[in-house]
Amino acid sequence: MSNNLFNIKTTYFHNSSETDSRLFMLFFLLMIFVFGIRSVVAQPPAGYYDPANGLTGQSLKTALHNIIKNHTIRSYDQLWTDFQSTDIKGNGKVWDMYSNTNYTFITNQCGEYTNEGDCFNREHSFPASWFGGEVSPMYTDLFHVFPTDGYVNNIHGNLPFAVVGTANYTSTNGSKRGNCVTTGYSGTVFEPADEYKGDFARTLLYMATRYENLIANWYLNDPHADVVLMNNNFPVYESWYLNMLGVWHLADPVSAKEIARNNAVYALQNNRNPFIDHPEFVYSIWGVGGSLADEPVNHATAFSGHTITLTWSDAIGVSLPDAYLVRMSATGFGDIALPADGVAVGDDANNKNIAYGTQKAVFGNLTPGQVYYFKIFPYRNNGGAIDYKTDGAVQQISLIAR
Numbered sequence: 001m002s003n004n005l006f007n008i009k010t011t012y013f014h015n016s017s018e019t020d021s022r023l024f025m026l027f028f029l030l031m032i033f034v035f036g037i038r039s040v041v042a043q044p045p046a047g048y049y050d051p052a053n054g055l056t057g058q059s060l061k062t063a064l065h066n067i068i069k070n071h072t073i074r075s076y077d078q079l080w081t082d083f084q085s086t087d088i089k090g091n092g093k094v095w096d097m098y099s100n101t102n103y104t105f106i107t108n109q110c111g112e113y114t115n116e117g118d119c120f121n122r123e124h125s126f127p128a129s130w131f132g133g134e135v136s137p138m139y140t141d142l143f144h145v146f147p148t149d150g151y152v153n154n155i156h157g158n159l160p161f162a163v164v165g166t167a168n169y170t171s172t173n174g175s176k177r178g179n180c181v182t183t184g185y186s187g188t189v190f191e192p193a194d195e196y197k198g199d200f201a202r203t204l205l206y207m208a209t210r211y212e213n214l215i216a217n218w219y220l221n222d223p224h225a226d227v228v229l230m231n232n233n234f235p236v237y238e239s240w241y242l243n244m245l246g247v248w249h250l251a252d253p254v255s256a257k258e259i260a261r262n263n264a265v266y267a268l269q270n271n272r273n274p275f276i277d278h279p280e281f282v283y284s285i286w287g288v289g290g291s292l293a294d295e296p297v298n299h300a301t302a303f304s305g306h307t308i309t310l311t312w313s314d315a316i317g318v319s320l321p322d323a324y325l326v327r328m329s330a331t332g333f334g335d336i337a338l339p340a341d342g343v344a345v346g347d348d349a350n351n352k353n354i355a356y357g358t359q360k361a362v363f364g365n366l367t368p369g370q371v372y373y374f375k376i377f378p379y380r381n382n383g384g385a386i387d388y389k390t391d392g393a394v395q396q397i398s399l400i401a402r
Contacts (some may be wrong), residue, residue, distance in 0.1 A: 184240020246288025
């Protein structure tokens, strides 16, 4: 750019007079002004999120809704051109989150397709059938419409996002269709590649917020929508789905790609995705997607007990537990199941959650003379983001109740 400016100066301001110098200075200041405007557009204006300050839960979600609603509506045809600023790779090709194909803008628009790699089209990552089809403004909202491989887009169809067990189709970037193994649903789902799971989680949370005033009835529009949507505007998603989105939000943090796209869409629509600007809003609203931390490095040591009282020394290391799950069985160690990450276990007669630093668990109502078996599992986080340590030498002990 600087070379072009100096070429213009050489051609137009060829005299060294005071008048020409002033003209050049005016031209130079105009360039600064123009590019200054472009840099301002790339960020939210000062105070953009001020109405949300100090709020949590449903109140925070509603405040964000009021901030980002009434965006500038794009036409469906405009999206082809919009993608050239919102979804461009460093090599100038289309940034397709469903395939590794390097598509050229305009040239490789669908069109018909029979295989992955034929062309790209406009993908409603929040399926259009869920909100009733070609309905404005959802149908052209760039925050959930992406350029993707046409064939893989069709593979996704109107299926929910979730984790696939056995895939019946896998794209070139690892996106899959197959049976759901995310706890809470067992139907067919579509799983995006790991590097984009957070992108899509924050997209779906945007949809729940931007369309808070409409989304309560969308579950009626499509059987697949009914699988994940509730008939309300808070929390919007079924608990199994919301927990999964929280896990994806943590596992795939906001990337430079998302930040650049958020800025580019803002320049076109005049609204933003608040969960890209403020990832902490996810936890503040829904209680999922808290701070991601590694699982504890070590198990507790000196695990012992007297009758129904168990004691231990806290685990040590760089990543300390938030708490422990102590599990009991009356039949044997083999009957104590390993807890699953992302699935919190509540307190009951056979399970106790003990905060780090307490170093004691008490089990009551036991049969005198009966042998009981215990195991202890350190963990970080809670709810859908809970991360248990189950590998290595799990501490265990058997005791006779007295």
